[in-house]
Amino acid sequence: MAPVVFPTQKTEDIQQNKMASIKELAESGGLTSVPSEYTFASNPNDQADQHDPDHSMPTIDFSLLMSTSPDQRAKILHDLRKACEEWGFFMLINHGVPESLMKNMIDVCQGFFNLPEEEKKVYQSRNLLDPIKYGTSFNAEIDKVLLWRDFLKVISHPRFHSLPKPEGYSEVSLEFSKRIREVATELLRAISETLGLEADYIEKSMNWDQGFQMLAANYYPACPDPENAIGIPPHTDHGLLTILIQNGMGGLQVQHKGKWVNWNAIPNSLVVNLADHMQILTNDKYKSVWHRAVVNNRAPRISIAVPHGPSLETVVVAAPELVEKQGRPPAYKGLSYHDFLEYQQSAKCYMKSCLDAIRL
Ligand SMILES: O=C(O)CCC(=O)C(=O)O
Numbered sequence: 001m002a003p004v005v006f007p008t009q010k011t012e013d014i015q016q017n018k019m020a021s022i023k024e025l026a027e028s029g030g031l032t033s034v035p036s037e038y039t040f041a042s043n044p045n046d047q048a049d050q051h052d053p054d055h056s057m058p059t060i061d062f063s064l065l066m067s068t069s070p071d072q073r074a075k076i077l078h079d080l081r082k083a084c085e086e087w088g089f090f091m092l093i094n095h096g097v098p099e100s101l102m103k104n105m106i107d108v109c110q111g112f113f114n115l116p117e118e119e120k121k122v123y124q125s126r127n128l129l130d131p132i133k134y135g136t137s138f139n140a141e142i143d144k145v146l147l148w149r150d151f152l153k154v155i156s157h158p159r160f161h162s163l164p165k166p167e168g169y170s171e172v173s174l175e176f177s178k179r180i181r182e183v184a185t186e187l188l189r190a191i192s193e194t195l196g197l198e199a200d201y202i203e204k205s206m207n208w209d210q211g212f213q214m215l216a217a218n219y220y221p222a223c224p225d226p227e228n229a230i231g232i233p234p235h236t237d238h239g240l241l242t243i244l245i246q247n248g249m250g251g252l253q254v255q256h257k258g259k260w261v262n263w264n265a266i267p268n269s270l271v272v273n274l275a276d277h278m279q280i281l282t283n284d285k286y287k288s289v290w291h292r293a294v295v296n297n298r299a300p301r302i303s304i305a306v307p308h309g310p311s312l313e314t315v316v317v318a319a320p321e322l323v324e325k326q327g328r329p330p331a332y333k334g335l336s337y338h339d340f341l342e343y344q345q346s347a348k349c350y351m352k353s354c355l356d357a358i359r360l
């Protein structure tokens with residue numbers, strides 16, 4: 001006989017679809033501390049050091065990647081390879097995505113989160129690949145601690161999806177997703193070259209024309225006691241690379257050489273990070289990087305992370321050319337991107353890297 005399971009209040013709330021968004025809770029007034037379900041005890045030895053002088057985060061000038069001068073191109077590819085090897089995170093400047101488009105994208109996402117809760121709730125879903133998903137925390141059914149963030153995830157490639165509300169969301173997100181994908185395509189070409197591969201190697205082997213792209217907006221309300229809550233706990237991203245924009249409040253922290261570093265992004269730069277499938281494809285040469293989002297008590301923060309991956313059917317394995325060059329066997333078992341995503345959302349990967357689970 002199956003064991004009897006007594007649902008907790010939290011699971012009951014979720015089942016009845018009553019789970020408060022953190023925005024609603026934070027705005028309900030009178031919240032002077034972090035409710036127990038959201039209390040995240042971070043390790044005091046694991047804080048980002050505000051005074052750490054080692055803040056030479058890499059900056060890549062995207063316009064130089066387009067340079068026709070061989071010397072300039074060689075120099076920028078050298079810098080990009082260094083950024084990928086040493087940080088796995090970099091800022092992209094002169095990327096050509098208009099500042100006004102980035103601002104409008106943040107504004108329409110803010111507009112979505114400002115909609116009445118009943119209108120947002122129609123997008124609540126348990127299905128991994130529903131094209132539009134609104135929710136709170138990460139996976140509120142399995143999260144042991146609820147996260148201080150709400151999210152809106154909209155798949156924008158290979159098929160573009162959109163929302164009728166708020167006004168402008170559709171047009172702005174269409175243009176934004178296209179422009180960001182163009183940047184991602186150029187970056188993948190350059191990254192292929194830094195690996196000594198043909199420029200279109202990643203595009204071809206990852207079926208990029210059907211590649212996955214998602215607009216994942218995070219809303220982190222101001223928090224009365226930010227030390228005791230977390231926006232997103234340490235994680236690595238799925239896919240090949242993520243491009244992120246934010247509303248200037250700060251809060252992204254990146255693990256570098258075993259220490260947490262505040263990612264002080266240059267205004268209007270794009271933040272790029274390498275993700276799990278880049279690590280699989282390059283057989284550990286380029287690593288996906290642990291990062292997290294902390295919250296603040298001043299004002300809401302919005303970030304929009306845009307993960308880019310192979311097509312969902314692509315079984316990602318180490319590039320044979322790199323395996324041969326490295327002289328060591330593939331480090332990971334091949335898994336389709338779709339199955340990887342399913343795995344990542346499951347309780348089995350809670351707070352740890354899915355890469356560990358598929359390591360050979
Ligand atoms: O909000 C941020 O700065 C980080 C967001 C993030 O890591 C994610 O959505 O995967």
Ligand SMILES: [Fe+2]
Nearest residue numbers: 236237291305
């Ligand atoms: Fe992330």
